Amino acid sequence: MKKLISLLALVVLLAAVCAPxxxxxxxxxxxxxxxxxxxxxxxxNVREQASAKSxxxxxLPNNSPVxxxxxxxxxxxxxxxxxxxxxxxxxxxxxxxxxxxKPGKVNNDGATKVGDPTPRPTSKPDxxxxxxxxxxxxxxxSYKLVDPGWEKIxxxxxxxxxxxxxxxxxxxxxAAVIEKMYKGMxxxxxxxxxxxxxxxxxxxxxxxxxxxxxxxxxxxxxxVGYGVAEQ
Numbered sequence: 001m002k003k004l005i006s007l008l009a010l011v012v013l014l015a016a017v018c019a020p021x022x023x024x025x026x027x028x029x030x031x032x033x034x035x036x037x038x039x040x041x042x043x044x045n046v047r048e049q050a051s052a053k054s055x056x057x058x059x060l061p062n063n064s065p066v067x068x069x070x071x072x073x074x075x076x077x078x079x080x081x082x083x084x085x086x087x088x089x090x091x092x093x094x095x096x097x098x099x100x101x102k103p104g105k106v107n108n109d110g111a112t113k114v115g116d117p118t119p120r121p122t123s124k125p126d127x128x129x130x131x132x133x134x135x136x137x138x139x140x141x142s143y144k145l146v147d148p149g150w151e152k153i154x155x156x157x158x159x160x161x162x163x164x165x166x167x168x169x170x171x172x173x174x175a176a177v178i179e180k181m182y183k184g185m186x187x188x189x190x191x192x193x194x195x196x197x198x199x200x201x202x203x204x205x206x207x208x209x210x211x212x213x214x215x216x217x218x219x220x221x222x223x224v225g226y227g228v229a230e231q
Contacts, residue, residue, distance in 0.1 A: 029071045029100075035080065036106070037064045038099040046091035046111065050077035056114050057091050058084065063107040066093065083110035143191040143198060152189040153217040154197060156181035156209070171196035171208040178207040186217055 029035070037044045037060050046058035052075075060066070066080040069090060078098070081090040089111060146152050156165040164180035171193060179201070181187065187199035187209065196208045 029068055029078070031068055031071050033068045033071070033100070034102075035066050035068060035078075035098045035100055036103055037062055037066070037093075037097060038101075038103075039097045043112075044093060044097050046082070046089075046093055047077070048091065050074040050079070050092045052094070054092070058082070058089060058111040058113050060093070060111045061107045061109055063103040063105065064111070065106055065108070066098075083108065084113065085110065089113075143193045145191045146189050149222055150219065151222050152192075152219045153186050154189055154199065154209075154214045155187070155217050156183055156185045157213050157215050158183050159213060165209055165213040167199070167201060167205065167207040167209050169207055171198075175208070178205050179203075181209065187214075 039062050043059040043061055044064075045056045046060060047054040048057050049055075060082060064082060066082045068078060069081050070079040072078075073095060074092075076095050077092040078095055079090065079092055081088045083089075158164055164182045166177045167179050167181050167187075168175040168177055181201065185202070187197075187201050189197050189199055190206065191198040192211075195211055197211055197214065198206070198208050200206045
């Protein structure tokens with residue numbers, strides 16, 4: 001009986017030694033598992049071989065996900081793949097900086113390759129700003145009132161779905177916003193300049209709106225009831 005117990009204990013010990021390492025004591029690591037970088041140094045070195053002396057090929061930001069390619073642990077390193085410039089790359093990472101616990105915010109930016117030049121910004125440029133003079137340089141002498149006896153109605157035409165056009169207190173991109181005019185909201189034109197209308201909104205607010213983001217609904221004689229519709 002003692003021999004049987006000893007034999008069982010030996011089998012359990014061998015299994016523990018031969019089994020893949022456990023990340024944070026959570027579970028046995030298997031091929032295809034997702035692990036996460038856990039380092040206080042900002043980035044984690046990815047190496048060419050399973051050795052701390054091996055060449056560093058990539059750097060992974062903290063909280064980056066990696067996928068286990070080979071769950072065999074060699075010199076405390078594991079072979080994984082990860083995101084790099086929209087594709088996948090691979091290499092060895094130290095198990096000292098791996099966790100199976102998903103962070104609150106996963107970093108999906110991907111790895112940077114050692115030796116790569118600093119990447120250029122890929123974000124789109126800001127939308128074209130509203131045109132107009134700075135407030136300190138404003139001049140209203142060029143504004144023309146709507147012809148007496150006529151009524152000109154315009155509507156907001158944002159440059160993006162679900163957007164709006166700002167109604168401002170002055171014809172300038174740095175003037176304070178009175179309210180937001182959403183797609184199709186109509187306004188009565190008081191005066192017209194080169195780039196801006198002075199308008200009165202349905203709720204009574206008077207302000208200026210960029211002509212670029214509006215269209216003419218109607219331009220009618222007040223006492224006749226017909227006129228020219230424009231787009």
